[in-house]
Amino acid sequence: MSVVDDELGTIAPWRRPPKAEWDDEDTYTLPLPRTTLVDNQVKLRVVKHRFTYGLIEFALVYRTLYRASWCDVVEIDSCHDVDVHLHQYGRQAKSRIGEPGVLLAIGSMEDVQRGYETAMSNLEKSWEQLRERWHHA
């Protein structure tokens, strides 16, 4: 749920807990369905709350092995902004292409957790299409 400012009647921006309450970041290398870590993998970085272990922010990069090099295909993250968004990369451009697509607005830590679940669910279902799009971009 988003926090509403009573006086202005506007949605207050998402504020992360103070850095002193952040736990050390963790990173994981994860497999995707229907493939192995040898060809395709997800690099996930998470920062959790030191006391509640709630998710404060996350960033995941899906990368694929192409001609013996790891190439970024998409990045989904909740960093530096008030939403969870998806950045698409292009094989030939070798950089991000287009505007990031917003998956979910963040108003609280629960939204970050929901964003993480949405991001992983999206990747599970559509990483092959995303890779196809990357290949031709």
Next chain:
Amino acid sequence: MPDMQRDDVVSWVYRRLGDHDFTRQLTAKAPDGSRPVVVVMPEDTMPALGGQILAVGGAANVAVPFLNAVMVFALHAEHGDDDIDPCDGNLLATDCTVGLLMARIGVDGGGMTYRYMADGATRPESARIDDAFVTF
């Protein structure tokens, strides 16, 4: 819980990464500092598992469906320099599966090092097992 297939275990891992009690038990770290999770099935062979571990830098947390739960263990793999010793009790058969390895872990406990022959290799590779646990 019905029998889990590989992709079910992948989904299960994604969900469990939000659980601090689970993630603190993922002790294997790759050289890049990340904690890789490799998902395999009991019928996969040791050379296939070892190939994945080496591809992510030589260490990973292995998740395998186990009865109606999931067994997770830390595995450190490396290329060996020694010739095959036929008297080596920890030299696994070339067609040894992950399921048989799990049975062996159940008997031996953690902290053991096993050797296995990778496809095309002339010297056995080694796999050290640590921190095995079973979780739902």
